Amino acid sequence: MHISHLSLTNYRNYSRLTIDLPPGPVLLRGDNANGKTNLLEAIYFLSTTRSVHARTDQQLINWLILRQEPLPFARLEATVQARPEPFKIAITVIRENGNFRKDIRLNGAKKRAMDIIGKLKTVMFLPEDIELVTGSPGVRRRYLDSTLCQINPDYCAALSHYNKVLTQRNALLKELFKRGGKSDQLIYWDEQLAQYGAVLVVQRHNAVLELDAVARQRHREVSGGLEGLRLHYAPSFDPHQRPQPNYQLPLLGDELARYSTAAPPLKEVRRTFLAYLEKARPEEINRGVTLVGPHRDDLHFLVDGIDMTLYGSRGQQRTAALSTKLAEVSLMQQSTGETPVLLLDDVMSELDADRRRHIIDIVDQAGQAVLTTTDWEDFAPDFRARAQLFEVSTGRLQQIQHQD
Ligand SMILES: Nc1ncnc2c1ncn2[C@@H]1O[C@H](COP(=O)(O)OP(=O)(O)O)[C@@H](O)[C@H]1O
Ligand SMILES: [Mg+2]
Known part of the structure; x- marks a missing residue:
């Protein structure tokens, strides 16, 4: 798929931008501070209804408009060329009665966020992607969630239900801790939690298996065949009910393979989840919080059996993150039949020549890729010759001819 037209109004430092975009690379x-990241953020927002950078939607509205206008708003719109037919997505962030809300439209018809996430498919590459490996488990869960939400609307719906149930269940646990009472009130919430949680566990399980297969291959290419990368999904309870490997120590060959098996059927995962909840109940009431479930999952990046989060060098961590992002592009393609739009924000300057080549390979295979840079020299002349070039200056884009 590709974005053929983009229009931004009162969005960040773009007061008004309307622009036609070609398929292929756009550089x-x-x-x-001229608006390159803002532009990629706008596309990502149209794809996921979330910003990777802003903490609140309010920050997306141009701040002068926010000061001056009684009813300030920011509008983002894209026309997307896709199979079976092109569509238009528009999101308006509006201030109303002191609150900010989103008005979301697909071909003019009002929609919920859940209904449009992943209509426009994107994969974003950022210099801070290394945090996928170095950061906390929460970073990795968010990564799985945002990838899977784009791929499968059912996942997104289950996630939203799961989070609501979790909040309710935690409130009840706190109540039971403080005031006592019958713990069988939990049964209803346990069942809800297990129903939605099982969907998350099964889909995360299978997605990581697919990511693992492709990331392993990409990693071999990027590292020159020297290192073997494996991705392990580490659910907070194992649906196969096996003891968990100890990631503090190097894992051996058969251990690596043993934990790379497909998830059991949904029903079975649900039953197992319930059994774990039952076992954990006394401790959960003691601590007033839900201790098992996908909100406590993690993901491990293993190079030759060694956990990169714990022991990787910066270079190894960067390569593992890059291979995983490259695999995400294939995962999205395989599971939806659509090629996502790639968004690469100033990633070239961080990479050596070899890794740049792998990025350019995947950019060339994409239906469209929007890349930013501060320096034309980060890209080879032959790439610049086949890309559409724009100069970004204080919220304006100017198309320019190929430069040697
Ligand atoms: N809500 C906003 N209203 C107006 N300008 C904004 C807003 N949010 C960010 N900006 C401007 O956008 C600039 C950053 O743009 P950015 O896209 O990050 O630049 P870069 O080209 O370096 O990627 C900031 O310096 C700021 O001036
Ligand atoms: Mg930037």
Whole structure:
């Protein structure tokens, strides 16, 4: 798929931008603080209804408009060329009665966020992707969630239900801890939690298996065949009810393979989840919080059996994260039949020549890729010759001809 038209109104430092975009690579160059990241963020927002950078939707509205207008808003719109037919997505962030809300439209018809997430498919590459490996388990869960939400609307719905149930269940656990009472009130919430949680566990399980297969291959290419990468999904309870491997120590060959098996059927995972909840109940009441479930999952990146989060060098961590992101592009393609739009925000400057080549390979295979840089020299002349070039300057884009 590709975005053929983008229009931004009162969005960040873009008061008004309307622009036609071609398929293939689109390269934006600009000095710092001119709006390159803002533009990629806008596309990502249209794809996921979330920003990777803003903490609140309010930050997306141009701040002068926010000061001056009684009813300030920011509008983002894209026309997307896709199979079976093109569509238009529009999101307006509006301030109303002191609150900010989103008005979301698909071809003019009002929609919920859940209904449009992943209509426009994107994979974003950022210099801070290394945090996928170095960061906390929460970073990795968010990564799985945002990838799977784009791939499968059912996942997104289950996630939203799961989080609501979890909040309710935690409130009840706190109540039981403080005031006592019958713990059989939990049974209803346990069943809800297990119903939605099982969907998350099964889909995360299978997605990580697919990511693992492709990331392993990409990693071999990127590292020159020297290292073997494995991705392990580490659910907070194992649906196969096996003892968990100790990631503090190097894992051996058969251990690596043993934990790379498909998830059991949904029903079975649900039953297992319930059994774990029952076992954990006394401790959960003691601590007033839900201790098992996908909100406590993790993901491990193993190079030759060694956990990169714990022991990787910066270079190894960066390569593992890059291989995983490259695999995400294939995962999205395989499971939806659509090629996502790639968004690469200033990633070239961080990479050596070899890794750049792998990025360019995947950019060339994509239906469209929007890349930003501060320096044309980060890209080879032959790439610049086949890309559409724009200069970004204080919220304006100017198309420019190929430069040697
Ligand atoms: N809500 C906003 N209203 C107006 N300008 C904004 C808003 N949010 C960010 N900006 C401007 O956008 C600039 C950053 O743009 P960015 O896309 O990050 O630049 P870069 O080209 O370096 O990627 C900031 O310096 C700021 O001036
Ligand atoms: Mg930037």
